[in-house]
Amino acid sequence: MALGVTGYVILAVLALTVVAFIAAKARAKSAAGGDVRLLHSLPNYYGYNAAMFTAVPALGVLVIWLMAQPMLIENAIFDRLPDHLIEDGFSRNLMMSDVRRVAEGLDVAVSAGAMTEERADRIRTEFSDVRSILGSVGVALGSDVRPEVLSAAQQYRKSSAIGMGWMTGVVLILAALGAFVSVFVSGADFRARNVVERFVLSMLIVAASLAILTTVGIVLSMLFESLNFFRMHPWTDFFFGGQWAPNFRGNSDLSILPLLWGTLYISIVALMVAIPIGLFAAIYLSEYAGPKVRAFAKPLLEILAGIPTIVYGLFALLTVGPFLVSIFGRGEAGLLGVDWMSGATAVLTAGLVMGIMLIPFVSSLSDDIINAVPQAMRDGSLGLGSTKSETIRQVVLPAALPGIVGAVLLAASRAIGETMIVVLGAGAIAKFSLNPLEAMTTITTRIVSQLTGDTDFASPETLVAFALGLTLFVLTLGLNVLALYIVRRYREQYE
Incomplete structure (x- = not known):
């Protein structure tokens, strides 16, 4: 479900990008009375500028949202789980893995028509029916599904749906706003070529910096864990031991x-x-x-x-x-x-x-x-x-x-x-x-x-x-x- 929504959002942003490109180009030519010699930049640069301001901010927010939303939802869900689950030996990763698995099973069941949304809302009191319904569409929840995990999975589904709705709205509004502004400023005197070239230069600088930042990130990630190791184990044995x-x-x-x-x-x-x-x-x-x-x-x-x-x-x-x-x-x-x-x-x-x-x-x-x-x-x-x-x-x-x-x-x-x-x-x-x-x-x-x-x-x-x-x-x-x-x-x- 989430992947489908994301795909439709990307297609919508790309469609707005194409429309903005054509509209900005046409507006620039219209502002020059059809004589492209009166334009500061070539007509394509006006289209590139509009496409850039339409797609880049919207897709950037989309990527950041898709990376941040699961972490935020999982933290919120985990904080609501009772403490006795941790005492029973469940680790955070194992518990959240079960929650995601059950939530994905509910999504499959709803999308396959085996369960209505109203039926999914009543899963807390109907565990055996849920297992049989999900089993009918090929989803196995296992034989030991706790009520708390099922409740957390339901909340996980609702939070994910709300987050995807907000993401769709924010990304599309941002893309439409970028398209409108970039088309509106596409006059004959607008320095579109300078803006596009500065943007390309910025992208080149970012690409060149990624290698350095990646190296720094790798070193820091290993360095912090190595320091934790040397707090538990003597460094003399690591560097000078013989076994x-x-x-x-x-x-x-x-x-x-x-x-x-x-x-x-x-x-x-x-x-x-x-x-x-x-x-x-x-x-x-x-x-x-x-x-x-x-x-x-x-x-x-x-x-x-x-x-x-x-x-x-x-x-x-x-x-x-x-x-x-x-x-x-x-x-x-x-x-x-x-x-x-x-x-x-x-x-x-x-x-x-x-x-x-x-x-x-x-x-x-x-x-x-x-x-x-x-x-x-x-x-x-x-x-x-x-x-x-x-x-x-x-x-x-x-x-x-x-x-x-x-x-x-x-x-x-x-x-x-x-x-x-x-x-x-x-x-x-x-x-x-x-x-x-x-x-x-x-x-x-x-x-x-x-x-x-x-x-x-x-x-x-x-x-x-x-x-x-x-x-x-x-x-x-x-x-x-x-x-x-x-x-x-x-x-x-x-x-």
Whole structure:
């Protein structure tokens, strides 16, 4: 019901926007006596101005209303619920989820004709009939629906309906008012182009600020929860402890060092695969491959970047892991007759597959950087008698080295933040080990594990995920900043 009302409101606003555009354009031409040369701006700018003042304020209020109304209604409903429900073990989220579920069931029943509005108003005293009616339209309320929850659901429906009515009126009035004013001011001397360009400039500034504000919001959200974690758990154990052993019954060892070691170890293995293959591929494509080969090979190589990471994870679990076990594991069954690898999940499994995933990052960025080296440097080296391979080793690569280092650091930050390949290919054991054939885990995997299931956000075992996330964010941010600094600082010497 609410979604339908919202859709009709949006269609009405769009219709008013089209009408305002046409009317403002016509009024501007009429004010100039049909001679558009007498207008300050082109006729379309008057239409854009009217459309802008009709749609933007109305749709902005619509979005804010749709986000704020559910929270306000839920807070009001929750404050009216009796305290004994909380004492019975109901949490706020669980209780409000039941209220919303029952309210949605009543909406479905009313819209399907199984229940009239008057019948819905009497649900407090007719629970069995309500269940049978809702069941007839495929809505299950469960076997234990409390009277207080049903009453709250009824109030939730009424408040939502009233809120949607007010929203419809406010948005349509605002759109009509904007259309009327913008059409009224569309005279020959009105500087419509200046207004539209200032608005577009404001939108560009807002869009540019969103990235910064999003980053600040992410950092602050993790920072506050991390501070709550450090109030419950000593920071010395988190940063300097040697064991990761969460226990929701207390006495947990929550050190990041074993997770950080696993993260860096798997990332190093991945980079050992991605850097040489990606760099050699970039050198071939930029220096040796002809135009036809390059036009075919580079897009084919970059397809690897578009494969979902879950597919890489399945490839690691079902193909690469068993292949490594057939070589290094299970005694006589292994090709080498050793028992170094007991299962398919290992550092080497995840590292190899992650390295394959990172190849297009290294090759594509390095290829662009090598192509940016001036051709005059190549010609000068060849003119002095150097061979093509000597020119690449002694001139091209040194000139492109800062950019290549930046590309490698960006690939490293991508490897550190990977999750799905590690979950399926590396295992879930947090420990210190130099054996690449053993299972390990990473920071991202533990974040997923700590926030999965029925979690209590008042326990350090759950809040540690935010401290891990903040540490990972700082680590990857540092690598990105270092990569950008190297590229910007040293590339200027070769331009």
